[in-house]
Amino acid sequence: xxxxxxxxxxxxxxxTAPGIRALIDVMKDLGDVLVVAPDSPQxxxxxxxxxxxxxxxxxxxxxxxxxxxYSCSGTPVDSVKFAVVEILKRKPDLLVSxxxxxxxxxxxxxxxxxxxxxxxxxxxxxxxxxxSLLDYDWNADFEQVKPFVKKIALExxxxxxxxxxxxxxxxxxxxxxxxxxxxxxxQAKAIWQEKFDKRSTPQxxxxxxxxxxxxxLEHGEDTxxxxxxxxxxxxxxxxxxxxxxxxxxxxNTWNL
Amino acid sequence: xxxxxxxxxxxxxxxTAPGIRALIDVMKDLGDVLVVAPDSPQxxxxxxxxxxxxxxxxxxxxxxxxxxxYSCSGTPVDSVKFAVVEILKRKPDLLVSxxxxxxxxxxxxxxxxxxxxxxxxxxxxxxxxxxSLLDYDWNADFEQVKPFVKKIALExxxxxxxxxxxxxxxxxxxxxxxxxxxxxxxQAKAIWQEKFDKRSTPQxxxxxxxxxxxxxLEHGEDTxxxxxxxxxxxxxxxxxxxxxxxxxxxxNTWNL
Numbered sequence: 284x285x286x287x288x289x290x291x292x293x294x295x296x297x298x299t300a301p302g303i304r305a306l307i308d309v310m311k312d313l314g315d316v317l318v319v320a321p322d323s324p325q326x327x328x329x330x331x332x333x334x335x336x337x338x339x340x341x342x343x344x345x346x347x348x349x350x351x352x353y354s355c356s357g358t359p360v361d362s363v364k365f366a367v368v369e370i371l372k373r374k375p376d377l378l379v380s381x382x383x384x385x386x387x388x389x390x391x392x393x394x395x396x397x398x399x400x401x402x403x404x405x406x407x408x409x410x411x412x413x414x415s416l417l418d419y420d421w422n423a424d425f426e427q428v429k430p431f432v433k434k435i436a437l438e439x440x441x442x443x444x445x446x447x448x449x450x451x452x453x454x455x456x457x458x459x460x461x462x463x464x465x466x467x468x469x470q471a472k473a474i475w476q477e478k479f480d481k482r483s484t485p486q487x488x489x490x491x492x493x494x495x496x497x498x499x500l501e502h503g504e505d506t507x508x509x510x511x512x513x514x515x516x517x518x519x520x521x522x523x524x525x526x527x528x529x530x531x532x533x534x535n536t537w538n539l
Numbered sequence: 540x541x542x543x544x545x546x547x548x549x550x551x552x553x554x555t556a557p558g559i560r561a562l563i564d565v566m567k568d569l570g571d572v573l574v575v576a577p578d579s580p581q582x583x584x585x586x587x588x589x590x591x592x593x594x595x596x597x598x599x600x601x602x603x604x605x606x607x608x609y610s611c612s613g614t615p616v617d618s619v620k621f622a623v624v625e626i627l628k629r630k631p632d633l634l635v636s637x638x639x640x641x642x643x644x645x646x647x648x649x650x651x652x653x654x655x656x657x658x659x660x661x662x663x664x665x666x667x668x669x670x671s672l673l674d675y676d677w678n679a680d681f682e683q684v685k686p687f688v689k690k691i692a693l694e695x696x697x698x699x700x701x702x703x704x705x706x707x708x709x710x711x712x713x714x715x716x717x718x719x720x721x722x723x724x725x726q727a728k729a730i731w732q733e734k735f736d737k738r739s740t741p742q743x744x745x746x747x748x749x750x751x752x753x754x755x756l757e758h759g760e761d762t763x764x765x766x767x768x769x770x771x772x773x774x775x776x777x778x779x780x781x782x783x784x785x786x787x788x789x790x791n792t793w794n795l
Contacts, residue, residue, distance in 0.1 A: 324591065326591065327587060327589075327590050327591075328584075328585070328587045329584070329585035329586030329587040329616075329655065330649050331650075332585070332749060333583075334583050334749055335580060335582065335583075338735070338746060338749060339744075339746055340745075357749075361749065364733050364749065365747075367733075368735055369735050369747075390662060390779070392781055393781070394587075394588055394616075399585065406646060406730060407730070438793055445785075445790065448783040448786050464795075467787050469780075469782040469784060469787065470780055472780070474662060477624045478624065479620075479624055489595075490593040490594060490595055491596065491621075493588060493590055493594060493613075493617065520783040520790055522783035522786075523646070523649060525648055525649070525775075525779075525781070526775055526777065526778070527701060527703065527776040527778035528725060529701075530701035530704050531723050531725065531776060533701050537694055537698065539690065539691065539721040539723075
């Protein structure tokens with residue numbers, strides 16, 4: 284690639300999150316960077332878009348800043364749409380989302396705003412990657428994973444991603460020297476066992492907090508959960524054709 | 540099945556929407572019905588869950604009503620979690636979501652709150668179906684599709700759904716007599732070509748409305764778009780293992 288690549292950066296923790304700052308740091312060495320990210324945390328927003336509300340877009344970087352940045356009042360997916368439709372003059376060569384504060388491995392991919400932004404990029408034909416670190420701490424140590432972010436981004440800039448997919452990359456919470464490498468994985472079967480924490484308002488009205496415990500239901504060495512528990516970076520190719528093609532013949536035997 | 544089936548009903552247009560009323564009408568002849576649905580419209584919320592805000596749950600049916608109904612301040616997925624974790628004593632035999640006011644065929648499945656509620660049911664091991672009618676009108680004629688809803692629900696109560704899938708059912712906007720039948724389909728490849736409609740507040744600040752045009756990128760007779768355009772009800776089995784298994788060998792050749 285002779286021309287400097289154009290890289291779109293977004294996330295779901297909001298534009299001020301340390302995770303997106305780490306991602307911008309890596310990307311600005313690889314190409315021209317545009318940041319469009321939510322103006323407030325949007326964790327667990329899934330593939331939500333804003334159609335019943337107005338949207339605001341604000342340029343937050345200074346006029347001569349090395350990286351142009353916009354904040355958006357909507358969701359991660361809204362941010363990607365704003366970048367592609369309203370701001371950029373050509374399709375980016377790469378979309379990166381994250382680095383998320385917390386895991387998006389296994390079933391979390393379904394709830395994740397970080398990954399939905401990447402999926403939106405994929406739908407729009409942009410090679411896209413979501414990055415997440417297994418550390419929910421606002422001050423998580425993103426320095427440790429920067430070399431892996433760079434390696435994966437360079438590979439995608441060179442090769443693209445397989446047709447109809449985006450990459451879901453998760454990092455274990457380890458020092459760089461203790462990370463054993465990168466593994467291509469499948470999504471482990473897992474669930475959240477939820478609890479609702481019931482409380483009362485000062486006025487005596489019941490309300491709830493959604494909480495839960497993550498339960499991994501399988502332990503195959505080809506799963507993302509296994510990789511992460513064993514010190515590897517997990518890379519899962521995620522598709523947005525949600526058809527269960529293998530189930531079609533079975534359903535065709537139904538009496539409908 | 541000798542025992543009366545237990546049926547959970549939800550949607551994303553909110554508990555007062557005519558679409559969910561039609562669905563309840565059909566289901567109350569098939570089993571014991573619990574309704575838990577958002578207290579306000581939640582279209583296009585995707586698989587969002589509420590973790591940074593409090594949640595309210597209100598019983599809205601009268602004490603001796605035939606059907607017990609709760610409204611929830613959260614998303615469709617929150618509603619399913621409330622029903623399963625907080626209200627029901629046993630796992631339902633069927634979850635139905637809808638009937639959505641508007642299409643959830645092809646790529647819309649990704650954005651849809653209706654389908655995310657069904658997917659959440661699937662993740663929790665409940666045979667689950669999302670129903671949508673290709674008519675955005677609040678006063679759409681749901682009577683026309685009730686016989687098809689009943690037929691599909693009875694089949695799922697008898698047979699379950701294929702492992703790891705939920706069903707995405709879409710109805711064409713036609714009179715019952717003009718609907719040609721039910722077809723098992725795959726998700727058509729399609730995109731939304733978005734536009735942002737830029738306006739100014741009375742105070743002179745720019746804001747946007749997200750709008751767009753649906754573009755079907757393929758016309759195979761095995762797709763949901765083809766079925767709907769040709770007068771059939773489309774049924775797509777949707778999976779929540781989002782791994783692109785076919786892409787794993789290709790990624791394993793990468794230099795990571």
